[in-house]
Amino acid sequence: MTPLNIIATITVKPEFQEAFTPIFKRLVTGSRAEAGCLRYELNQSIENPNVYIVVERWLSQQAIDLHNTTAHFVEFANFAKDHVDGLSISVAKQVDI
Numbered sequence: 001m002t003p004l005n006i007i008a009t010i011t012v013k014p015e016f017q018e019a020f021t022p023i024f025k026r027l028v029t030g031s032r033a034e035a036g037c038l039r040y041e042l043n044q045s046i047e048n049p050n051v052y053i054v055v056e057r058w059l060s061q062q063a064i065d066l067h068n069t070t071a072h073f074v075e076f077a078n079f080a081k082d083h084v085d086g087l088s089i090s091v092a093k094q095v096d097i
Helices: 015-032 061-067 071-085
Strands: 003-012 037-042 053-058 084-093
Touching: 003 015, 003 061, 015 037, 015 061, 015 071, 053 061
Parallel strands: none
Antiparallel strands: 003 053, 003 084, 037 053
């Protein structure tokens, strides 16, 4: 089984920056506790504090699929629908050279 990485870039609307804080906290804490989560890291852009980059590493696609059904992820996804200016998600596998 090859672990998969997710890099998600989220641009929060400035007026909802504060409202996102507890949602991000629940998302990160809940995700890190999942059995298939190998890494879950929330980063904030130095250039634009409204931009967050989430770096994730999951054991498998099945672990990602399960993650996408959890309460903490669903809460984040539902809130993000109306409160972000942009969302980009890339799933990648590590290349060993």
